[in-house]
Amino acid sequence: MLLTGGGARAAYQMGVLEAIADLRQACGAGREPNPFPIITGTSAGAINAAALACGADDFGRTVGRIARVWRQFHAHQVYGADSLSVMRSGARWLTLVSLGWALARWRRLRPRSLLDNAPLEKLLAKMVPLMRLPRLIQKGHLTALAVTASSYSSGEHVTFYESAQAVPPWVRSQRKAARDRITHEHLLASSAIPFVFPAKGITIDGHTEYFGDGSMRQSAPIAAAIHLGAERVLVIGAGRMHEPRGDST
Template identity: 30%
Template sequence: MGKRALVLSGGGGRGAYEVGVIRALYRAGWIPEILVGTSIGAVNAAALAAGWTAERLVDFWLGLRSHHVHRPHLRIWRSLFTTEPLRATLRRYIDFERLNDPDNPRTLLVLATDLRRGCPVVFASRPIPKTLPVRIGPEHLLASCSIPYIYPATPVERSVFWDGAVMANTPLNAAIEAGADEIVAVLLAPMPGQAGGWPLPRHPLQALALVLDLALLATFENDYRQLEAVNQAVRGGRPLKPTHREIRCHVVAPAAPLPLSRILRYDPAGTRALIAQGEADAQRILDRLEG
């Protein structure tokens, strides 16, 4: 059996949808060796890389509240919220020693945007081509979660970083470079052309969230089409490069846009509903694969 990769995108409190997907995948025995995450997806991926079960992740999210993630920033000219509560939460709950253990069978890749160089960077828990191998800690996850203006940029590794969604939210290429043969990519917005209508943002924060969602979709659609073109060439016996191989990619995404208001909200009722939705959507994909 080849290597499996789980690619998790960003979306704040809507990341509970990913937790439902993870619960369905783990229950079916689909356990990834490669975990790729951006923003809140990086937090979920890090938890799994540190050895969490799906049910522990569910329990964590059901106990998560907004004040565990952020609080209003006193210097609003820098950002609306500070992520210091999230830093404390990560340090309290995630075992970074276990995550970075050289014998850990799981590889973690975290995407962020390097402001000084103007490019995406992939932090990796072990050496992978086209990544920056580091000892991943809370600061790398915070860098990936630093939504512009909503949260402050995060200094890491002699640079300053924003949310990975700014340039590439669902890094399929990172999973491929890590050796994935099968990928499940989880989006927190509908696949391009499948949504029945996007909600109009009611204030600037929702407008920014919508912009990031649309950037996510544009990046993912391009990466997905490239992967499908490579797969088609390989199946036809005409690989574009000698190293190309067929890589199966399954996408789990909501049929309709998730509420923009959920980006900054973490509460049991909303979390429970998103977990159930993600679980149901993932089960439909699993049923098709088994059929």
């Protein structure tokens, strides 16, 4: 299964998964484990994918839990949305534009992004219990989890993955994979909208690269699921089915 990017529209992905859970229950599946052994995601979809993978031993219950988070979702859970935080961020950028890099002290305090997404880190700690992932993979509830991000350092689209199988990292034109222990840093990197949220530094191939939103280069990176062994892939998007027609006048 692949969960694409889409920002707050990623909430709609949980509606699709709730419908799937209801259909499974109607067919007598009950609380059987996750029916998607390989789960991949990018951008906001990476957060949903990781949260789902961390509850792979009880698909229906996990889908319900994640859906409740989205139903109670507020902007302040992602970034500092209060007046003081917005004013502080605005003041830093105004100082940057006004003074440039003139002050050595300012170089240390220059803003890294328009908004501070520290609240999202706290939300992920509750929503995505990644410490469960290795054991779920070991017990066979999950075959692989993969999240993608865009490297500002190399310009490549990078897939980070954990897998029960000895899948070697793959390299293609402008994209590659890295076997790694998935952390909240990977999720923050995959969902870091350029300029809006800070880039995240992740060590890959022995050196640190800085990553941002995974959907910048590929909104639906289906290749990761195929490399990890998927023969059929369910892609749950969060974009428009059709672009609106432009004004011809």
